[in-house]
Amino acid sequence: MSEKTKISAGQIGVFAALMCMYFIAPTHSAVNVASTGLMSTYGVDANAISYMVSITNLLEIPAAFVIGLVAGRKLSYRVCALLATALVFIGGLPTFLGAALPWEGILVTRAILGLGLGCFMPVVLGVITLMFQKESVRATMMSVASVIFNIGMIVTTNVAGILGAISWNLAWGIYLFSLVPFVLCIFLLTPKNVPAVPETDDKGEKVKIKLPVSGWLLLVLFLGGIIMSQSLFNLGGATIGAVVDNPAVIGTIFSLFSVGAIAAALLFGPAYKFLNASVIPVFWIVGIVGYVLWYVAHVTGNVALFYVAIILAGFGTNTMTVGVPMLLSTFVAPAIVGAVMGFSYVFQNGGGFLASPIDQLVSTVAGADAIMSSVWIFNIVIGVIVLIGLFYVAKKAKKMSADKAAEPSEA
Numbered sequence: 001m002s003e004k005t006k007i008s009a010g011q012i013g014v015f016a017a018l019m020c021m022y023f024i025a026p027t028h029s030a031v032n033v034a035s036t037g038l039m040s041t042y043g044v045d046a047n048a049i050s051y052m053v054s055i056t057n058l059l060e061i062p063a064a065f066v067i068g069l070v071a072g073r074k075l076s077y078r079v080c081a082l083l084a085t086a087l088v089f090i091g092g093l094p095t096f097l098g099a100a101l102p103w104e105g106i107l108v109t110r111a112i113l114g115l116g117l118g119c120f121m122p123v124v125l126g127v128i129t130l131m132f133q134k135e136s137v138r139a140t141m142m143s144v145a146s147v148i149f150n151i152g153m154i155v156t157t158n159v160a161g162i163l164g165a166i167s168w169n170l171a172w173g174i175y176l177f178s179l180v181p182f183v184l185c186i187f188l189l190t191p192k193n194v195p196a197v198p199e200t201d202d203k204g205e206k207v208k209i210k211l212p213v214s215g216w217l218l219l220v221l222f223l224g225g226i227i228m229s230q231s232l233f234n235l236g237g238a239t240i241g242a243v244v245d246n247p248a249v250i251g252t253i254f255s256l257f258s259v260g261a262i263a264a265a266l267l268f269g270p271a272y273k274f275l276n277a278s279v280i281p282v283f284w285i286v287g288i289v290g291y292v293l294w295y296v297a298h299v300t301g302n303v304a305l306f307y308v309a310i311i312l313a314g315f316g317t318n319t320m321t322v323g324v325p326m327l328l329s330t331f332v333a334p335a336i337v338g339a340v341m342g343f344s345y346v347f348q349n350g351g352g353f354l355a356s357p358i359d360q361l362v363s364t365v366a367g368a369d370a371i372m373s374s375v376w377i378f379n380i381v382i383g384v385i386v387l388i389g390l391f392y393v394a395k396k397a398k399k400m401s402a403d404k405a406a407e408p409s410e411a
Contacts (some may be wrong), residue, residue, distance in 0.1 A: 010193035011131055015141070017184035018124045021085065022145050023152035024177050025120045028056040028113070033161040037168025042103045052107060056091075056114035061349045063118025068342020069209065071122050072130075072197035072335060078189040080123050080338075085182040087116025092175030098167070113175060121325075121345045126338035129329045130195050135276070135401070139326050140269030146322045147265040150258050197335045209339045214396040215331045218324055219347045221389045225284070225320040226351025228291065228379045228386075231359055232313055235375055239294070243301045253306050260290075260314025261321075268322050277330075277397035280323035281390035287316010288383040295376035316383075321348070327397055 007015075035049045042048075071080045091113025094101055101109070124145060132138040156174045164171035211219075233254070240250045264283060271279045290312025297305035328340045362374050 007131075008193065010188055010190075013184060013188040014127065014131065014193045017081070017181045017188055018127060019145065019148045020177070020181035020184065021081070021120050022124055022149045024088065024156060024174065025117060025124075026149055026153040027156045027160075027174055028060065028117055029053050030157045030160040030174060031164070031171045033157070034164035034168035034171040037164065038106075041099050041168060042106070044103060048103075052110055055107060056110045056117070057349065057352075059111050059114030060118030061346055063115040064122055064342045064345035064349075066342070067119040068122040068126075068339040068345075071119075071126055071338035073338075077123055077127050077130075077194060077197075077338075078185060080119060081127075081185040081189055082182060084116045084119035084123055085178040085185065087112050087119070088175050088178035089116075089182065091116060092172045092178070094169050095172040095176060098169040116178070118345070122338040122341040125325050125329070125341045127189070127194055129337040130197065130334055131193075133334075135330060136269075136273045138329065139272035142322055142326050143265045143267075143269035146268070146318060147262055150262045150265065150318070154258055195334075209336045210332070211328075211340055211343065212331055212400075214393050214400075215328055215340065217389060218327060218331075218393045219343060221386045221393070222320055222324045222344065223347045223351045223354070224382050224386045225287075225317060226348050227355045227358060228382055229313070229317040230352045230355035231375060231379055232291075232294070232310075234355055234359055236294070236310075239298050239376075240303075240306055243297075243306075244303050249303070253310050256307060256310045257314035257317075260311035260316075261318035263311075264315040264318040265322055268319065268326075272326070276401070277327055277394035278391070280319060280327065281387055281394055283319035283323070284316050284383075284387055284390055286312050287319065288380065288387060290314075290316055291376060291379050291383055295373070295380065298373065298376060327393070330397060330401065 032049070032053060035046070038049060038052075039045065067080055067084070071077055075083075091109050093109050094106060097105070125142065128141050128145065129138060132141050160171040160174050163173050236254065237250050240253060244250075268279065268283070271283070275282060290309045293305050293309035293312065296302070297309055325341055325344050328344055329337050332340055359375055362378050365374075
């Protein structure tokens with residue numbers, strides 16, 4: 001067991017490279033801070049800016065799916081990492097070109113950026129799974145990755161804002177940071193530091209891309225959790241605004257979502273050692289409490305409750321974001337972890353896209369006047385359904401782990 005947890009200097013370097021990738025992974029909308037400069041330079045409206053952002057987010061989905069299918073199987077993780085970071089670097093070219101790049105060129109670089117960012121999750125989590133076979137250690141490393149992800153979201157947005165205040169195109173400079181993990185991966189992401197992807201399973205049969213029913217159920221539950229989270233961001237501002245019409249207060253409240261997310265990431269690894277898969281539904285309960293408090297704050301007009309609620313909601317949401325990939329990695333062979341990470345990313349982004357039409361459907365059924373209360377009640381109901389499903393999946397995961405542990409003794 002000690003051999004499984006021993007980390008060499010080279011592996012520490014690989015992990016550092018992966019964390020550099022994850023630091024810039026949540027940056028598809030960071031350049032929003034330069035919207036005014038873009039509109040002034042190119043004579044475009046807010047709708048065009050929105051499309052510029054969404055095209056990146058949209059292309060992350062097929063990129064994650066495709067790279068997940070080939071990473072570690074058709075292409076080495078090293079090649080995939082270099083490809084991903086190179087694409088993100090290309091996405092930062094407006095930093096140098098500025099207004100010399102036509103608007104269509106801005107859109108093309110944003111599309112290329114999306115392809116690069118979409119590759120990050122399957123590559124990062126796939127390599128982590130290969131390097132850290134012991135579940136509790138892997139859970140800790142995925143927790144660290146989530147902390148870096150959330151810190152990166154905060155830092156890169158602020159850095160983009162500072163650079164964008166100098167000139168709109170300098171905001172794109174945050175993507176040039178991808179050169180750091182690119183160089184690190186060239187020298188460190190080698191077979192010496194990262195175990196080879198096994199082509200066969202424990203029975204000697206060729207590994208096929210197959211996820212058990214419990215895994216697919218987990219992805220559906222993940223979809224529900226993300227729909228709740230995106231709904232909070234879509235309509236939460238209007239809910240707070242109905243109580244206190246102050247953009248500064250609204251911005252402060254939403255910034256606390258990351259506080260809860262980071263707390264979940266920090267606690268997930270240690271908690272996994274004691275609760276194993278059950279940590280996900282147990283932590284998810286905290287998130288449900290957050291949505292209940294949000295509803296109470298909405299009904300009573302208690303602004304202080306919004307602050308508490310958003311932290312708890314962030315805690316619950318990031319529990320899913322960290323926990324689902326971690327649990328999926330225990331369901332399948334290391335050879336196809338990249339593929340299921342791609343599936344996870346598709347469901348995660350799918351939840352973000354589905355939230356708006358679902359909110360509109362609830363509005364149509366409940367009536368416009370009742371939309372806010374109806375949405376929060378709907379989210380709470382969904383949250384409880386997800387909780388029940390998570391306990392079921394956790395039970396199945398524990399059984400699978402017990403069966404695997406018993407196999408060597410039977411041989």
